[in-house]
Amino acid sequence: MNTNVTLIATAAMGLESVVAQEVKNLGYTDVEVANGRVVFKADVSAIPRCNLWLRTADRVKLLVGEFTATTFDDLFEQTKALPWEQYIAEDGEFPVIGKSVKSKLYSVPDCQAIVKKSVAERLKLKYGVASWLQESGAFHRIEVAILKDVVTLTLDTSGSGLHKRGYRVGQGDAPIKETLAAALVQLTNWKADFPFVDPFCGSGTIAIEAALIGQNIAPGFNRNFVSEKWHWIDSNLWENAFNEAEDLANYDQVLNITGSDIDHRMIEVAKANAIEAGLGDLINWKQMQVSDLYPRIQNGYVIANPPYGERIGDKPEVEQMYKDLGNIMNDYPSWSVYILTSNEDFEVLYGRKATKKRKLFNGFIKTDYYQYFGRHI
Known part of the structure; x- marks a missing residue:
């Protein structure tokens, strides 16, 4: 063949x-x-x-x-x-x-x-x-x-979709797909030695994907694929691929990743997902509202998929979150901020026009990825 x-x-x-x-x-x-x-x-x-x-x-x-x-x-x-x-x-x-x-x-x-x-x-x-x-x-x-x-x-050749990494033991009402979460990180120039914060972390997917990227861990390392059982693909090829993934993982890479959420239940879910992913205590999880976000280190990254405020009752609360985030990050011009939302008024609420925008789909929801590039010191 x-x-x-x-x-x-x-x-x-x-x-x-x-x-x-x-x-x-x-x-x-x-x-x-x-x-x-x-x-x-x-x-x-x-x-x-x-x-x-x-x-x-x-x-x-x-x-x-x-x-x-x-x-x-x-x-x-x-x-x-x-x-x-x-x-x-x-x-x-x-x-x-x-x-x-x-x-x-x-x-x-x-x-x-x-x-x-x-x-x-x-x-x-x-x-x-x-x-x-x-x-x-x-x-x-x-x-x-x-x-x-x-x-x-x-x-x-995959079987279950590649977004099913095998670590999600719990989730919130509107979880972001792991593949999209990884893309949000990869569309930035974040590196593992920079601080990383997701102040709307939910079940922790973006922070977990960032940690996997930061330590160069293959996202499919802890799952199976349907083509592993195909007779014409030599089992040695699978063994070699898994060995390569193990060899390339940098488990010693120090990470400064924080995920926070106002809901304490989501923090517990995020912790459980991180443990299942084999990341243990590598990610800092905090119950916190966005108005309490105060970076203590220069040159970090905020990458988040906050609530969109599409349900009428949620809109005022979500709009205040966007305003709070904008007010806080305005005092930290060295930080880069990346926000995915379907809210077309985000820039007005945040208080600043994005450096760059990219159209993406979160499931069937049309969104924009607002990118604010920090002035690194």
Whole structure:
């Protein structure tokens, strides 16, 4: 089998360039950025490495084939022509999911059924199976995605989404995804030797992701991936990837990271999540309202996803939080401040126009990432 593969790292809208940079940082240079995805060619060893290391991607998918189809016959025959036996063993389980946008083949259930039947026919032919395939072995989820009659067929190598790091034992009402939290940190120039504060920490996700970045700990180190059981990926490749992650982790890096929240219950949840992440006492957790934030060290960073005030009853309280934060940080011009919110009046409430803004989506909520660059001393 050819050891070169084409992979697709899927990304939330607005984070494609961040994911692309992560892919390049892993040493893969044949990279193409598109809406919602980063496509790159690499050796098979990239499957374990990318699943372990990509902090901001949603999933890593293996591209099996891409073609144009305008009829169900086209879809069936071109799917059947692909080398599915290279990836799915005789007993492999292979459910099919799908989506279709602006295409003649608009019925997703029909497309899924046709792809399922086509792959089954190919596998039965190659494995010499006359009856039904047992599908009792390793799991391979196929996705048929059709956009303007272009069919893309992939296998999901991740299993659970990459945001599921395995450390979240508790959460608040509106937790930020781990992948977005990591992106908020990576979109700054924060380094591990600078103080870091999240004064609206909730269940602690941003601070935890910062600590993982600060100590160069692979975000997927404490979880499993579905492709670990695929027969054609040598187990040594997974072992090597995990060993590399262990070797590159800098557990001795000293961190000055603080997460605070007005709700004492969230502080307890954040502590539990940090312990589950293996970070123990590396992060300082405090029950505190934002008006009590007074940095004692120069040249730090505030990175936060505060409440947005979208519920009418919460709006005055949230607006006061923004004002308090602006008043405090105005006295600390050497600090950089990065705030994600959907509140369009944030700059007015904060009291200062942002140095830079970036549009991002927090789930389905359209937000802006307000960036205030500190004048470092």
